[in-house]
Amino acid sequence: MEVVKETKMGFEETELRLGLPGNSGGGEGEMARKRGFSETVDLKLNLSSKESGADPNNLEKINSLQREKNLLATDPAKPPAKAQVVGWPPVRSFRKNMLAVQKSSTDQEGEKLPGGNATFVKGKMFSSFTIGNCGSHGLKDFLNESKLVDLLNGTDYVPTYEDKDGDWMLVGDVPWDMFAESCKRLRIMKGKEATGLAPRAMEKCKNRSYK
Amino acid sequence: MITNKKPRSSDTDSIYMKDDRTEMSEDDDRSPSPNSITHDSRPTRTYTTGSGPGTGPGSSSVPEYLAPCPDQVLENVLENVLLFLTSRKDRNAASLVCRSWYRVEALTRSDLFIGNCYAVSPKRATSRFTRIRSVTLKGRPRFADFNLMPPNWGAHLAPWVSAMALTYPWLEKVHLKRMSVTDDDLALLAESFSGFKELVLVCCDGFGTSGLAIVASRCRQLKVLDLIESEVSDDDVDWISYFPDTGTCLESLIFDCVECPIDFDALERLVANSPSLKKLRLNRHVSMGQLHRLMAQAPRLTHLGTGSFSPSEDVGQGEQGPDYVSAFAACKSIVCLSGFREIIPDYLPAINPVCANLTSLNFSYANVSAEHLKPIISNCHKLQIFWVLDSICDEGLQAVAATCKELRELRVFPFEAREDIEGPVSEVGLQAVSEGCRKLQSILYFCQRMTNAAVVAMSKNCPDLVVFRLCIMGRHRPDHVTGEPMDEGFGAIVMNCKKLTRLAVSGLLTDRAFAYIGKYGKIVRTLSVAFAGDSDMGLKYVLEGCPRLQKLEIRDSPFGDAALLSGLHHYYNMRFLWMSACNLSNQGCQQIAQALPRLVVEVIKHEDNLDMDENVDTLYMYRSLEGPRDDVPRFVSIL
Numbered sequence: 001m002e003v004v005k006e007t008k009m010g011f012e013e014t015e016l017r018l019g020l021p022g023n024s025g026g027g028e029g030e031m032a033r034k035r036g037f038s039e040t041v042d043l044k045l046n047l048s049s050k051e052s053g054a055d056p057n058n059l060e061k062i063n064s065l066q067r068e069k070n071l072l073a074t075d076p077a078k079p080p081a082k083a084q085v086v087g088w089p090p091v092r093s094f095r096k097n098m099l100a101v102q103k104s105s106t107d108q109e110g111e112k113l114p115g116g117n118a119t120f121v122k123g124k125m126f127s128s129f130t131i132g133n134c135g136s137h138g139l140k141d142f143l144n145e146s147k148l149v150d151l152l153n154g155t156d157y158v159p160t161y162e163d164k165d166g167d168w169m170l171v172g173d174v175p176w177d178m179f180a181e182s183c184k185r186l187r188i189m190k191g192k193e194a195t196g197l198a199p200r201a202m203e204k205c206k207n208r209s210y211k
Numbered sequence: 212m213i214t215n216k217k218p219r220s221s222d223t224d225s226i227y228m229k230d231d232r233t234e235m236s237e238d239d240d241r242s243p244s245p246n247s248i249t250h251d252s253r254p255t256r257t258y259t260t261g262s263g264p265g266t267g268p269g270s271s272s273v274p275e276y277l278a279p280c281p282d283q284v285l286e287n288v289l290e291n292v293l294l295f296l297t298s299r300k301d302r303n304a305a306s307l308v309c310r311s312w313y314r315v316e317a318l319t320r321s322d323l324f325i326g327n328c329y330a331v332s333p334k335r336a337t338s339r340f341t342r343i344r345s346v347t348l349k350g351r352p353r354f355a356d357f358n359l360m361p362p363n364w365g366a367h368l369a370p371w372v373s374a375m376a377l378t379y380p381w382l383e384k385v386h387l388k389r390m391s392v393t394d395d396d397l398a399l400l401a402e403s404f405s406g407f408k409e410l411v412l413v414c415c416d417g418f419g420t421s422g423l424a425i426v427a428s429r430c431r432q433l434k435v436l437d438l439i440e441s442e443v444s445d446d447d448v449d450w451i452s453y454f455p456d457t458g459t460c461l462e463s464l465i466f467d468c469v470e471c472p473i474d475f476d477a478l479e480r481l482v483a484n485s486p487s488l489k490k491l492r493l494n495r496h497v498s499m500g501q502l503h504r505l506m507a508q509a510p511r512l513t514h515l516g517t518g519s520f521s522p523s524e525d526v527g528q529g530e531q532g533p534d535y536v537s538a539f540a541a542c543k544s545i546v547c548l549s550g551f552r553e554i555i556p557d558y559l560p561a562i563n564p565v566c567a568n569l570t571s572l573n574f575s576y577a578n579v580s581a582e583h584l585k586p587i588i589s590n591c592h593k594l595q596i597f598w599v600l601d602s603i604c605d606e607g608l609q610a611v612a613a614t615c616k617e618l619r620e621l622r623v624f625p626f627e628a629r630e631d632i633e634g635p636v637s638e639v640g641l642q643a644v645s646e647g648c649r650k651l652q653s654i655l656y657f658c659q660r661m662t663n664a665a666v667v668a669m670s671k672n673c674p675d676l677v678v679f680r681l682c683i684m685g686r687h688r689p690d691h692v693t694g695e696p697m698d699e700g701f702g703a704i705v706m707n708c709k710k711l712t713r714l715a716v717s718g719l720l721t722d723r724a725f726a727y728i729g730k731y732g733k734i735v736r737t738l739s740v741a742f743a744g745d746s747d748m749g750l751k752y753v754l755e756g757c758p759r760l761q762k763l764e765i766r767d768s769p770f771g772d773a774a775l776l777s778g779l780h781h782y783y784n785m786r787f788l789w790m791s792a793c794n795l796s797n798q799g800c801q802q803i804a805q806a807l808p809r810l811v812v813e814v815i816k817h818e819d820n821l822d823m824d825e826n827v828d829t830l831y832m833y834r835s836l837e838g839p840r841d842d843v844p845r846f847v848s849i850l
Contacts, residue, residue, distance in 0.1 A: 084630065085767075087357030088741065089657060089684040091628040092414075094440050094468065098495075098576055099600075099626060102553060 157188045286315050293319040318342060325349065326786050328366055328390065329811065330835045333374030345384035345409075346375065352789050352831055353739075354764050355389065356414060359791055359829065360815060363844050368392045376403035384409035384435075391415070394422035394446075401429035409435035419444035420471055427453040434487070437465040445471035452477035456484065463490035467516045467550060472496040482508045489544075492516025495552035498523035503533040510541050517550030520558060520577075535561035549573035549598075556583040566590035573598040575624045581607035589614050598622040601636040601657060608640030612647025620653040620678075630685045634659025638666075638691075645669035652710075653678035660691040661718060666700030670707040679704050680715035686742040686767075689719040696720055702727035705735070712759075715739035725749035729756025737762040747774035754778035764789040772799025775830075779806055783834050791815075791829040797850075800830055804850035811835045812850040813843075 159171040163182040171179070171186070293316055296302050306316040321344045325331060328350045337343075350366025368390050375382055382404045392415050400407065407430045420443060426436065427450055451473050454461075459481065466473075473496060482488060482505050489512060493502065497518030506512070522532060535558065539545070545565045554577045569591050574584075575598040584607045588594075594615045599607070601623055611618070621644060623636060636658050642665040644651070651673040661683050669676070681701075689696055697718035705711060705728050712734055716724065720743035728735065729752035736759050744750070750770040753760065754777050763785065771794035782788065782803070797814065804812040815829040839849040 085686070087354070087359045087766075088686070089625065089628045089630070089682055090357045090741070091625065091657075092356045092440065093358065094442070095575070095624065096628055098552065099578075099628075102576070102578060103626075 157190055159186060160189050161186045286311055289315045290319055299324055321345060327833050329840050330833060332837045333371045335836060337374045337378040343379050344381060347386040348390060349388045351389035352787055354789055361846055365842050366390045367842060368396045372396050372399050381406060383407060386411040387415055388413040391417040393417050394419060397422035398425045401425050406432050408432050411437040412441045413439045414441060416442040419446040420448040420450045421446040423450040424448045424453040432460060434460050435463040437463055438468055439465060440468050443469045449474045449477060451481055454481050458484045460487055461485040462487045465490060465492040467492040467494050469494045475501050479504060490514035492549060493518035495519045499558060500533060503535060503538050506538045506542055511544055512542055513544045514547040515545055519553040520551045521553045521555045536564060540564035547571040551577035559583055559587060563590060569594055571596040575600055578602045578626060585610045591615060593617055596620045600624050600626045602626045604635040605637055605640040608636060609643040612643040615648060618648040618651055622655040623657055625657040638662040641665045642668050645672040649673060650675060652676060655680040657682045657684060659684055662690045662692045663697060663700035667703040670703040674708060675710060676708040677710050678713040679711060681717055683718040687719045698724040705731040711735060713737040716743055717741060721745050722749040725752040729753050732757050734759050736760060740765040740768055742767045744768045744770060747771055750774035751777045754781055761786045765793060767792040769794055772796055775799050775803060782807055782810055787833040789831050795827040795830055796825050797827060800827055801850050809834055811839060814848050814850060816846045
């Protein structure tokens with residue numbers, strides 16, 4: 001509670017400061033800045049609210065967030081990056097997937113999807129790949145908008161497949177029949193890994209007859 | 212057979228070996244038990260009058276009556292004595308005494324442990340140890356679990372199972388961690404070892420339900436099939452139904468990580484036909500109603516993974532569900548509970564009857580609040596292992612601290628593994644646990660904010676800590692109260708926890724933290740570092756100060772070639788070093804490779820960056836008797 005008293009401040013001080021509250025950017029502030037937290041904190045802080053009648057919990061929370069914000073100095077050498085880093089925090093994909101599935105199925109009212117809506121799928125788990133439109137042949141066709149987004153990390157993924165020739169292709173680029181004939185295995189790749197795949201699809205369609 | 216220049220494992224540094232030799236001498240002087248000389252338990256043992264190159268009290272003269280020569284007697288005695296040695300450390304030490312001991316130790320070893328599958332070849336291992344019953348193999352480095360390594364790096368089981376199929380017909384147990392296992396490998400395994408009893412796959416991949424089906428149907432002596440956090444592809448094969456209808460000797464069946472649905476009727480039959488079954492961990496496709504039926508079939512279970520822990524969709528609203536409380540009450544032997552994969556918290560009180568006996572509880576997939584947890588945890592007085600999600604908040608941890616006085620291991624996982632959120636657990640929970648659970652030995656704690664004070668408190672309150680892994684999820688985040696780096700907290704841990712062998716650090720850390728680790732962490736074997744340190748000095752402190760260090764994994768820290776070079780004296784004593792996104796250059800790594808020929812120095816490029824520029828993305832290096840491996844993918848170059 002003593003901490004709250006120390007940092008009690010007017011709500012008008014909402015701008016990011018370098019240094020601890022109450023200091024004039026002295027020694028300790030320097031220390032905190034040295035390896036400052038390069039990402040900006042998402043502004044759910046809502047400090048400009050005129051919550052003069054705010055309840056104590058809220059007040060403390062706002063204060064502690066303000067304190068935290070002050071401790072996060074922007075390091076001029078590192079641009080603020082909102083992107084999450086690969087493999088951080090160090091939670092295994094399996095666990096992340098399981099929890100993502102839980103989150104998404106609780107988000108959906110009443111509708112329980114088998115395997116969730118597969119917003120984050122690793123590599124070979126295509127048994128839970130339920131997204132798709134039905135084509136005229138009555139079979140599920142893959143989405144035109146072929147991006148999957150990892151809810152947790154915000155990274156985007158594209159479904160790709162390896163065809164008979166060993167080439168990796170974007171799913172949805174060739175007709176369903178050709179795909180079904182030639183697909184050897186599927187892989188969900190990160191968006192950036194999948195660059196350069198699309199052009200090959202046209203070649204394939206021209207050069208092959210898959211029937 | 213013996214290569215004199217082989218890198219010694221850290222377990223057998225010269226000081227340790229000398230002590231053991233003294234002990235062994237004393238054993239020699241003791242008169243052997245009556246059975247040991249004449250009784251020949253090994254059919255292949257023959258008495259020969261000419262002995263090999265032994266350094267025992269050997270004599271070359273052959274008495275008239277063809278009694279076994281002294282060398283042989285010694286070896287027989289030794290064999291009977293060494294049979295009792297189970298610790299690998301002791302065995303490794305014994306094998307270094309002399310050639311005779313080396314030979315006998317090799318003959319009497321039945322458990323083969325290989326911490327890095329590339330450190331030794333299958334051929335070499337199977338030539339040296341010919342009577343192995345149980346093999347443990349570890350493959351990929353741990354950071355591969357976090358997508359820091361492209362797929363298909365290696366760690367293939369295939370060459371191992373081929374070699375073992377030829378040399379270990381009596382193989383009974385295979386334990387694998389982070390290996391690539393194919394269905395063909397499983398098939399070969401199932402066919403080659405008629406007495407095969409135990410298969411444990413942890414964090415493995417590359418196989419599917421068809422491989423499992425083969426194991427189920429062909430391994431008639433199978434007692435244990437444990438699939439833990441492994442990736443199993445769905446080949447549309449109902450593998451459960453491949454177990455023999457006539458009955459199994461299964462004692463443990465763990466498949467909670469298998470994401471494919473299973474045929475419940477087949478499972479129910481299997482459980483009914485497996486009278487020895489003690490451990491059963493179901494996957495999330497098993498509903499509560501189905502769980503209830505299974506529990507009725509197996510009331511003697513000791514370890515239960517509950518599957519989804521929610522009712523299946525076809526249970527109507529007003530229907531009277533099964534009596535779950537009675538089901539749990541009937542299973543009086545349950546000491547370990549896990550699962551709860553899609554838990555409906557209202558059903559949680561069903562487990563109350565078993566709480567008093569629980570020693571292990573895994574709620575790490577159960578999104579429950581403190582309110583849900585409290586009534587349950589308040590009965591778990593005997594709990595020793597508790598895995599949980601941070602959804603229980605500091606308040607839930609306080610409840611744990613209030614009741615679980617016997618707690619040895621705590622793991623708090625994040626429900627949302629992100630950096631930019633508030634986070635429900637903090638130093639408050641850690642402090643509470645440190646005050647309530649004094650016997651704590653192992654902790655893994657994910658949080659968004661922490662203070663040095665709480666970490667210091669834990670270092671003082673929990674002197675038995677062996678494993679301390681704190682993950683402050685925001686990179687470079689300081690003590691959120693004082694704004695200081697987390698140096699002092701981790702410093703206190705290494706200083707006060709005299710039994711600490713495994714440490715993972717996080718938060719804002721300067722070189723000072725590493726100075727502490729180097730100064731006080733004298734028995735630390737495993738160290739994980741991420742986004743920490745200021746300069747080469749940090750790494751130097753650790754490499755120069757921690758003589759027992761075996762596994763060092765570092766990412767995104769400013770350590771460069773000079774730091775790397777400072778560890779030359781130690782790398783042969785380590786299992787591996789991993790450094791990714793640090794400041795290493797090809798030149799620096801090349802220097803290491805040249806200085807240490809028995810070290811395999813792998814430079815791993817990210818797949819979208821295959822040009823050989825000066826910067827090293829990822830360095831993974833390990834001692835090996837074999838030199839560069841022959842299954843290197845294109846994104847790896849071995850220097």
